[in-house]
Amino acid sequence: xxxxxxxxxxxxxxxxxxxxxxxxxxxxxxxxxxxxxxxxxxxxxxxxxxxxxxxxxxxxxxxxxxxxxxxxxxxxxxxxxxxxxxxxxxxxxxxxxxxxxxxxxxxxxxxxxxxxxxxxxxxxxxxxxxxxxxxxxxxxxxxxxxxxxxxxxxx
Amino acid sequence: xxxxxxxxxxxxxxxxxxxxxxxxxxxxxxxxxxxxxxxxxxxxxxxxxxxxxxxxxxxxxxxxxxxxxxxxxxxxxxxxxxxxxxxxxxxxxxxxxxxxxxxxxxxxxxxxxxxxxxxxxxxxxxxxxxxxxxxxxxxxxxxxxxxxxxxxxxxxxxxxxxxxxxxxxxxxxxxxxxxxxxxxxxxxxxxxxxxxxxxxxxxxxxxxxxxxxxxxxxxxxxxxxxxxxxxxxxxxxxxxxxxxxxxxxxxxxxxxxxxxxxxxxxxxxxxxxxxxxxxxxxxxxxxxxxxxxxxxxxxxxxxxxxxxxxxxxxxxxxxxxxxxxxxxxxxxxxxxxxxxxxxxxxxxxxxxxxxxxxxxxxxxxxxxxxxxxxxxxxxxxxxxxxxxxxxxxxxxxxxxxxxxxxxxxxxxxxxxx
Numbered sequence: 001x002x003x004x005x006x007x008x009x010x011x012x013x014x015x016x017x018x019x020x021x022x023x024x025x026x027x028x029x030x031x032x033x034x035x036x037x038x039x040x041x042x043x044x045x046x047x048x049x050x051x052x053x054x055x056x057x058x059x060x061x062x063x064x065x066x067x068x069x070x071x072x073x074x075x076x077x078x079x080x081x082x083x084x085x086x087x088x089x090x091x092x093x094x095x096x097x098x099x100x101x102x103x104x105x106x107x108x109x110x111x112x113x114x115x116x117x118x119x120x121x122x123x124x125x126x127x128x129x130x131x132x133x134x135x136x137x138x139x140x141x142x143x144x145x146x147x148x149x150x151x152x153x154x155x
Numbered sequence: 156x157x158x159x160x161x162x163x164x165x166x167x168x169x170x171x172x173x174x175x176x177x178x179x180x181x182x183x184x185x186x187x188x189x190x191x192x193x194x195x196x197x198x199x200x201x202x203x204x205x206x207x208x209x210x211x212x213x214x215x216x217x218x219x220x221x222x223x224x225x226x227x228x229x230x231x232x233x234x235x236x237x238x239x240x241x242x243x244x245x246x247x248x249x250x251x252x253x254x255x256x257x258x259x260x261x262x263x264x265x266x267x268x269x270x271x272x273x274x275x276x277x278x279x280x281x282x283x284x285x286x287x288x289x290x291x292x293x294x295x296x297x298x299x300x301x302x303x304x305x306x307x308x309x310x311x312x313x314x315x316x317x318x319x320x321x322x323x324x325x326x327x328x329x330x331x332x333x334x335x336x337x338x339x340x341x342x343x344x345x346x347x348x349x350x351x352x353x354x355x356x357x358x359x360x361x362x363x364x365x366x367x368x369x370x371x372x373x374x375x376x377x378x379x380x381x382x383x384x385x386x387x388x389x390x391x392x393x394x395x396x397x398x399x400x401x402x403x404x405x406x407x408x409x410x411x412x413x414x415x416x417x418x419x420x421x422x423x424x425x426x427x428x429x430x431x432x433x434x435x436x437x438x439x440x441x442x443x444x445x446x447x448x449x450x451x452x453x454x455x456x457x458x459x460x461x462x463x464x465x466x467x468x469x470x471x472x473x474x475x476x477x478x479x480x481x482x483x484x485x486x487x488x489x490x491x492x493x494x495x496x497x498x499x500x501x502x503x504x505x506x507x508x509x510x511x512x513x514x515x516x517x518x519x520x521x522x523x524x525x526x527x528x529x530x531x532x533x534x535x536x537x538x539x540x541x542x543x544x545x546x547x548x549x550x551x552x553x554x555x556x557x558x559x560x561x562x563x564x565x566x567x568x569x570x571x572x
Contacts, residue, residue: 015181023176032175040179045450052478055488056452062476065452069411072365093171094164101168105396106364107404116162117169130454135401142399144161153161 011050018060019043024120025128026067028113029106034071041074042067061130100150108143111136116144244271249307249337250300256342257298263290273341281377285347291383293318296348300335307337315348319357319386322394325350349376355502357386358423360393363400363408367420374423402469402498403456409504410453410475413513416445425511426503439550440513446554447479451518452489459495468508469498475518480558481527482520484565485572490520526572527557530564 022042027035042063046053056062101109110129114120115136126133148154244252256271258264265283272282288294294317302309314330327350336344355374361367366389373382386393405424413421418431418441431438456473473496478489494516497505506515531540536556540546545553557564 019179049483051486052482052488062452066450069415073415093168097164097168116165
């Protein structure tokens with residue numbers, strides 16, 4: 001078993017890599033507020049269960065699932081939509097876009113936001129969501145098609 | 156909106172969101188700095204959570220954009236016009252009484268329907284209530300009856316359509332076939348057709364979107380007005396979701412809700428027959444998992460078989476990663492089991508047709524549960540463990556027994572595993 005010091009060092013390294021990915025993925029799935037809280041909860045879980053997390057083949061994917069799980073529990077207490085649209089966005093943001101994203105399914109929204117809002121690669125999205133690249137492409141195609149129709153843009 | 160490149164719009168939105176996010180700073184996590192990695196109990200890292208919670212920019216939020224049209228608008232498009240029926244049944248033939256009852260029921264004339272139906276499985280209140288539902292959902296029944304073979308007895312097929320079947324292009328043909336009976340001017344045997352796979356599919360959608368609340372009683376008739384309200388409000392998004400949903404997503408939602416303590420959602424998705432009453436098996440098991448802080452993660456699902464009739468039944472083989480406070484205390488990684496789920500498309504998660512998934516090959520860490528059984532059986536806990544039936548049952552009492560003795564068990568496990 002690792003010493004606590006070694007564990008702490010390893011966890012810090014993992015945290016540096018995982019925190020931004022988890023935060024962005026969960027914000028894409030759940031919205032800004034709930035996504036960030038879910039990310040913090042998932043990382044707290046990782047700290048408490050470090051060996052367990054390390055033992056998984058895909059720790060970030062595992063924690064993404066933990067975050068979603070915890071968010072659902074948190075959200076039940078609040079009775080709000082899982083993905084919320086911010087009421088105040090700056091003028092350079094297309095005002096209809098957040099609502100159009102909210103109308104996508106959670107999986108479609110997550111995929112399309114990670115690919116197009118945050119410039120993730122197909123591999124990064126697939127790994128984090130624990131799914132195949134082909135499935136990511138399928139969700140992305142359908143989501144972009146819906147967004148184009150919803151926002152009435154051609155390209 | 157003027158034509159614009161969607162990719163550019165998305166990038167702008169992404170840049171904006173990035174400015175609104177607050178990265179978690181590990182150095183600010185006071186518990187992490189001060190203490191070694193804690194074990195067993197949950198939520199010990201609340202300092203980290205609170206750092207995130209405090210640092211999140213406080214934003215005014217609005218609810219999701221709902222369909223702009225109100226329920227009343229939808230109803231106006233789909234519901235039949237309320238009928239005006241002759242109240243005198245004495246002048247009507249038995250066949251006309253059935254037709255009048257059906258017309259009243261599906262047009263929202265619940266009072267008239269309650270007068271004409273006297274059924275062993277529906278009270279008058281339930282008939283009035285469901286009549287409102289049917290009118291709101293645009294329910295339409297076509298009666299094709301043969302008879303009477305004996306006085307008052309008819310054999311009828313009843314193709315049934317409503318706003319949900321219309322939305323997905325489903326045509327119910329030839330419909331259910333049942334025996335209907337009229338006695339002394341009232342209908343005493345009648346089967347109201349339902350499309351369970353559709354209303355359950357709507358429930359799966361709502362659960363996957365985290366909006367299941369309120370739909371608990373909508374898997375089987377008699378339906379209430381609240382079911383119609385939810386179904387009509389979500390009709391368009393449900394139709395889109397059906398086209399894209401991956402079976403693994405339903406399995407994930409079912410298991411996450413089960414192990415995450417959301418009994419209402421888990422019960423609905425798992426076709427649990429005895430509900431979330433405190434004493435039900437589902438309720439007891441879900442609370443057991445919740446007390447133990449169970450975590451599950453589903454991955455690598457592969458479709459192994461599919462049968463098609465009215466709706467698909469899909470078999471998936473998935474890896475389920477399971478862990479709880481016992482894994483944490485023992486420093487043992489999650490157990491991984493590969494098991495098959497049957498998915499009634501896209502709705503209930505089962506093991507096979509009609510069999511809830513949790514009844515067979517239940518995903519848990521069998522080795523640790525067995526270890527606690529041996530630990531309890533050889534010591535002071537023996538009587539308490541046996542009296543609570545923990546060798547077979549997963550109940551809150553058993554979960555608390557485990558938690559109360561977790562440290563002692565973990566020490567025992569270290570030398571006896």
